[in-house]
Amino acid sequence: MSKTEQDLLSNIALDEIFAAGRAETPAPSEALLARILADAQGVQEAGLAAARPRAAPRPSPWARFAEALGGWTSLAGLVTATLAGVWLGFVSPDQLNTLSGGLLLPETGGTAIYALEDILPGDDGLAAFYEEGGQ
Structure with missing residues (x-):
């Protein structure tokens, strides 16, 4: 697209108008x-009111409890371990022996008898605490 002389003249006229506008600053x-100053004062006061420090809201007891245990991730691990412990506590030893593949409890003729020594081999359990006249 090429410029015509009419476009060129209108550009020159616009330049003169802009030059006259720059020379005169009202x-x-x-x-x-x-x-303008009253509006600026109102905006400043609203900004200062919004920027005033407020007391931080006090966390709920559950949030403080979770923070004391190490945060929500630690609390989730603790809840998982607790539920697993409760589940294992309610499972009868026969079912637990079935889940462990028969490795946890020895065959006792249909009755499940287990002691700490069965679960933790090489451990004397609490025998050291029950000895009378211990050193």
Whole structure:
């Protein structure tokens, strides 16, 4: 697309108009300046009111409890371990022996008898605490 002479003349006329506009800088009226300053003062006061420090909300007892245990991830691990312990506590030894593949409890003729020594080999259990006249 090429420029025609009419476009060129209109560009020159626009340049003259812009030059005249730059030479004359009108001053705003006193009423306009007063309204601008009043509006700015209102915005500043609203900003200061919003920026005033507020007391941090106190965390709930559950949030404090979770934080004392190490956060929500630690609490989730603790709950999982607790539920697993409760489940193992309610499972009868026969079912537990079935789950372990028969390795946990020896065959006792249909009755499940187990002691700490069966579960933890090489451990004397609490025998050291029950000895009378211990050193």
